[in-house]
Amino acid sequence: MSETSKFDREFLRASLALAAKPDVDHLLFISDTPIPPQDLRGRKARRKLIYAVTSEMLAAELTAKKHRALVIPAYDYSRVERVKVALVSALSQEAFKEGDLVLCVTGRVGHMVDTLMQMRIGGSLEDRVAIENVKLGDQFNSQVVDALIQLALQIGQEGFEGHPIGTIITIGDHTNVLEKSRQLTINPFQGLSEAERNVLDPKIREAIKNFSVLDGAFVIREDGVVLSAGRYLLVGDEEVKIPLGLGARHAASAGITSCTESIALVVSQTSGAVRLFKEGNILLELHQTARRT
Numbered sequence: 001m002s003e004t005s006k007f008d009r010e011f012l013r014a015s016l017a018l019a020a021k022p023d024v025d026h027l028l029f030i031s032d033t034p035i036p037p038q039d040l041r042g043r044k045a046r047r048k049l050i051y052a053v054t055s056e057m058l059a060a061e062l063t064a065k066k067h068r069a070l071v072i073p074a075y076d077y078s079r080v081e082r083v084k085v086a087l088v089s090a091l092s093q094e095a096f097k098e099g100d101l102v103l104c105v106t107g108r109v110g111h112m113v114d115t116l117m118q119m120r121i122g123g124s125l126e127d128r129v130a131i132e133n134v135k136l137g138d139q140f141n142s143q144v145v146d147a148l149i150q151l152a153l154q155i156g157q158e159g160f161e162g163h164p165i166g167t168i169i170t171i172g173d174h175t176n177v178l179e180k181s182r183q184l185t186i187n188p189f190q191g192l193s194e195a196e197r198n199v200l201d202p203k204i205r206e207a208i209k210n211f212s213v214l215d216g217a218f219v220i221r222e223d224g225v226v227l228s229a230g231r232y233l234l235v236g237d238e239e240v241k242i243p244l245g246l247g248a249r250h251a252a253s254a255g256i257t258s259c260t261e262s263i264a265l266v267v268s269q270t271s272g273a274v275r276l277f278k279e280g281n282i283l284l285e286l287h288q289t290a291r292r293t
Helices: 003-019 044-048 056-064 079-092 142-158 174-179 202-211 248-259
Strands: 026-030 049-053 068-071 101-106 115-120 167-171 181-183 217-220 226-233 263-267 274-278 281-286
Touching (some): 003 101, 003 115, 026 044, 049 079, 248 263
Parallel strands (some): 026 049
Antiparallel strands (some): 181 226
16 A cells, blocks of 8 residues: 555544544545445444545435435536535435534546535525525526526626626526527527537536627526527516616516526626526526626
């Protein structure tokens, strides 16, 4: 055994020992390499353990061995983003409750775990946007919505090449949204396979940030597949009420969500604030703590 592998084992054992502390409620182990049985034998951390893996088959195998396991997408996430995706999956399955302290262990894909993070459920916005209290409906994928809220916050904070930009992202009821909109420009996502244009892929989220400079809205399916960018929403604002000071993007988002079953995220070009609309109303409003100038 090499010195590196000895250290890896010590890191894992130290993580398990820390997870056994009374203050820790759950151990979220985000890796496709399960913990060796001999390292779990007799440890208090075993009853707190939840695996997050990228394979349905592996999850079934772990469940058969009396472990708790959930499946996360297999995209090449950063370590921090992998933790966030796993947390959202666990929250959507009600594995955690408000106030729980979760010890998260992860690493690079295909390698030993090398990162340890503690997360308090219901903590700061920086850790995770708490969307579990926003009643969106079972048709919406919580991972997709959470990823897009984080993306919208980034667009609002960073803009494009130092310039503030605003945009609209619609999610769900795509057939009706497409019927009530028209294409303003060439759709940059046309011709790509569905696997190549899912917002759970960090590369696609980066593309959305770049295409946010286009006029019009993004249309995204419930499962995260981007259908179009640069759509003009053909809805009037005469039957919707939005707070004074909000402009055309907010009126269009209120309009499209009042006549379809979609939700819409709006990034304000003026302030960088992000608002989530459903049924013509604002359900969630997030203001930037800092903005790049």
